[in-house]
Structure formats: structure tokens, C-alpha cells
Amino acid sequence: MAETPQPYPLLDDDQLDLLYDFLDSERVSDEALDLFGAHGYMIAQAISVAPAERNDRLAAVFDTAAEFDDTGQQQEIESALDQLCINATRAFEAGDVPDLPFDLDMSEEESDQEHPVRLWCAGFMEGVFSDETAWFEGHEDQAAELLLPFMILSGLFDEEDPELAAVGRDPREATRLAEQLPELTLDLYLLYRAPPEDAGKGSGKGKPAGRSRNTSRSGKSRSPRRGR
Template sequence: MSDTPQPQPLLDDDDLDLLDDFLDSERVDAEALDLIGAHGFLVALAVAPSDVPPASWVAELFHGEPTFADDAERETILGLLEALRRNAIAALEQGLLPELPFELVLDGLAAEETPIGDWCAGFMEGVFLDEAAWFEEDEETAATLLLPFMALSGLFDEEPDMAEFTADTARLEALVAQLPELVLDLYLHYRVPPETPKPTPRKKKPVGRDGKRKR
């Protein structure tokens, strides 16, 4: 029996369908993220080393202010988005893997032609919201951990080094299969501080017959 935990859904199917319908409607800007991109975006915010104010990420996700039917709909949609982010944090905090809303295979297609590319592009949009925070502590490690998301997003294809990396289809397929684990690796890097070793107890000096400690 495998020790790998089963990926945890971040919202149930009905809630995902409700979000999908709203994000796909004409009441949302054409440049707004769709459900897959929004999912990646919010998972990135769950991992991010610093909290982004809701007003900032809501405006970025929707590319402005959508046309809500009423206050109740606004509360419902924004509540579901925040619930997805918080559920991602809760799962990752327990060492669980987030369930991603697509099959983790490329089937020979370029990543940007699949939901995988859309999700990773959404994830990188979340990184761009506060890019400095992701790289300020350890730029080299951050770049290594984010490389799979960058490669699969299709946003960096013009860079010569990235073109060489993405040409290896077997490596890309392996990265796709590992995406939930890679998200957890990022969370542990940014959100879980390394354990501080316990101080070694000072050894007591032996006491001589005269009751004084020996030097």
C-alpha cells in the first residue's frame, strides 16, 4: 500500500461548477482568469511567502470588478474563492496534497495547449503579484522550485534556457505527474520554518570530596 496521501479536493464539485459558470459568463472581463487559472492562482496565494491583501488579488483575478447580480452573489463568489485558498492552506499545513482539477498527463501535447499549462500560468500570475517576496530570501532555491511551474506555464518559452528545458518531453511528463508534490515542496519551503536544533545541555562539573566543583 502506497504511503503517498490521496490528493484533497479544495472545493466540492458543485462549488467548482458554480465558480466555473460565473468566471465563464459575460459579466466577467474577457481577460479574467478562468476556473483552471483561478485555481492555480489561489493555490499560489496559499503557498506565497507573504499574504496578499484580498482587494489586490481579487482585482487581479477578475482584471477589474465583475458585474455581480447582487450583494448575495458577490458574497457567494468571493467566499468560494477565499474558501479555495484557505482549504489549500489547511491541506498543505497537514502535509496533504491538493487535488488539481485536471488529469496529470500531457498526452504528447504542449503544456500550454492543455489545462495543465493554464493552471501553471495562473499559478505564476499569483507569484507575479508579489514576485520580490518569492525571491528575496534564497533566489537560487526559489528559481529551482518554481522552474517546473514556469516551464509548464508556457509564459517563458522565448527564453533560450527554457526552450532547452521544455524540449525534454519525458521530463515534462514527470513534472506534471509530480505537480501536487511540487506544490507541497514550495509550501514547506516558504511557510514551514526549519526546525531549530535544541541546545545541548551544559555538562555539570563533578563535585569533589570537599564539596567544591572541580575545574
Template sequence: MSDAETLPPHPLLSDVDLERLDDFLDSERVDPDALDLIGAHGFLVALAVAPREVDAATWIAELFHGEPSFADTAERDTILGLLEQLRHNAIATLEQGRLPELPFELVLEGLPPEETPIGDWCAGFMEGVFLDEGAWFEADEEAVATLLLPFMALSGLFDDEPDMAEFTAEAGRLESLAGQLPDLVLDLYLHYRVPPETPKPKPRRKPSAGRSHRR
């Protein structure tokens, strides 16, 4: 068994820190279109998985849809520090081959994904992908599209696409994918960082000796 199968999922922030972020992101000092805690968590995990680093100023502006009304410099440092810590902890967790703990139950209970935290998290994750989409699909586009398909399906952002409707039509598929989200995150992270196995070169056959002449 791998470490990811034997160790429990690893929390990316403490409950106290998550609550601190939740209070701020849910406050009136943040743009109404800014990501909430669940969306921001998915967004930052996507940035941890991303094949190249996105400039902090860029992702902060995207997450908040502008600049929040921080009370003072200390609060700004605290909130941005927690967001950066979540991203950094996600990188460290995935680098160790461990599964990240997501801050919600991984079950849909018969609800459409977009009506659950699972859908919100995957929508936030896809926002992180869109932030630097070219880098995600720069190499091996087909493999990346396949790996991202579960996140796209659970996000609810692509329901109008015919191919997505066909993919999600199978009974129980979305419920199964929801339960696998931490594993799917790790698979995607490893895709960008573990080089594909190259087939071992076959030994060259020795040239056959000429037939011996019978006497």
C-alpha cells in the same frame, strides 16, 4: 511513508462549487481577460503557498481584471466566498502535509503544456507569484528559482528564454513534471515554512594533556 504519500490528494472545493465558479468565470459578466476556473485555481494555490498574505482587494482585482458585474450582493458574497474558501482550503491542506487535488488529469499526452489545463493552471500559478514577486524571492533567490522552474516550464510563459528551452529539451521531462505538480506545490509551501536544518555543533575537543615525562 509520509502522510502525503499514503493519503489521496485532497480536493480544495466540491465538484458543485467548482462548477458554480466555472459558470460565473465563463460568463459575459466577467472581463474576457479574467482568469478562468483552471487559471484561478492555480492563482489561488499560489496565494496559499506565498510567503506573505496578499490583500484580498488586490488579488480579487487581479483575478477578475477589475470588478465583475455581479447580479447582486448575494452573488458577490457567494463567488468571493468560494474563491476565499479555495485559498483557505489549500492552506489547510498543505499545512497538514497533504497534497492538493488539481481539477484536471496530470498528463500532457504529447501536447505542448500551453495547450492543456496543466499549462493554464501553471500560468495562473505564476500570475499569483508575479502579484508579490519580491516576497517570493526575498530570501534564498536561487533555491526559489529552482523550485519554481517546473511551474515556469509548464506555464508556457517563458518558452522564448534560452535557459528554458534547454531545460525542456529533455524528452519526457515536462510529462514527468506534470505528474508531480501536487508534490511540487507542497515542496514549495514547505520551503517557506520549515526552517532549514542546521548542522549540529561538533563537540569541542578537550585540550590534550601535556605529555607525561618518563622516568
């Protein structure tokens, strides 16, 4: 019997606090990804067979040049972002799943776009949009099926597909989908690296459309949850 994938912390609490405070500050653009979006984006980069170059990854997180106090702070922030990607790869290679720094329960009263799950999924989809060919070429049906929960929960496609939007707004259904996210990231990683006969068959749900530009990339709403 296969072992159950275990949650693998990608950063410690101090690093999470560091990124949360900086990405929630006026040192970055209003369109910069917050901690949750950056976390999702970097995991997507770890999954992709054609990840962006380091400078391009950082540019995607910060949107425009960030204002650092000094080179020491810059190195600390950028190193934490790099570590997200590196540790995600280590987790997947060990057959484990990333430990997500927030509660997956979506039953709380909260603005749709401010829930950490939605921000994380929007950041993850940003990583997919950075090179859709790498994600879908040769795996279109399987990738689309595995990515569907990310698409629904991100809220980026609500205007394009009201039916999916309704699913994502239902607290019980949204929580059910959110609870699948860690293992779905591992499934996606294995999709591109497992032998073809082991990759499974997709449902043919189709390729997602591009990101809706009238949806903000960041919500900058909540600090990371401690002690899962």
C-alpha cells in the same frame, strides 16, 4: 517512514462548476483568469509568506470589475475563491497536497496554451509575480529550482528561453513535470516555514524573468475533470 502526502480537495464539484461557468462567461473580462488559472493563483497565495489582500486577490482574478446578477451571486463566487486559499493552507498544514481539478496527462492533442495544466501554472506564476521579493528573498536558489516546472509548463517564458519551451512541448516530459506539481506546492510551502536546516539546497538555476505580456492569462477551454 514519512507518510505519503494525500490529495486534498479544495472545492467540491458544485463550487468548481460555479467558478468555471462564471469565469468562462461574458460577466468577466477577456483577461480574467479562468477556473484553472484562478485555482493556481489562489494556491500560490496560500504558499506566499506575504499574500495579497483579499480585494487585491479578487482583482487579480477578475482583471476588471465583474458583473454579478446580485449580491448573493457575488458572495457565492467570492466565497468559493476565498475557500480555495483557505483550504490550500489547511492541506499544507496537514502535510497534504492540493487535489488539482484536471488531468495531469499532457499527451492529448490540444493547443499548448489551452491545456488546463498550462493555465493552472500560468495562474500560479501570476501569484508569484504579485510579490517576487516574498518568494525569492533569502530563498532564491531553492525557490527557482522548485518553481522551474511551473515556469516551463506555464508557457510564459517560451519566447525568452526556447530550450525550456522545447521541454514543455514534449508530451512525455511535460507530463512528467505536471505529475510533480502537487508535491512541489507542498515543498514550496515547507521551504518558507520549515527550519533552515531542513529546507534543502537549491540548484542555483536563477530567478525567473517577469511574465511575458504577449501571452494571454486565460484560455477558458475545458470544464473541470470529475472523479479523480
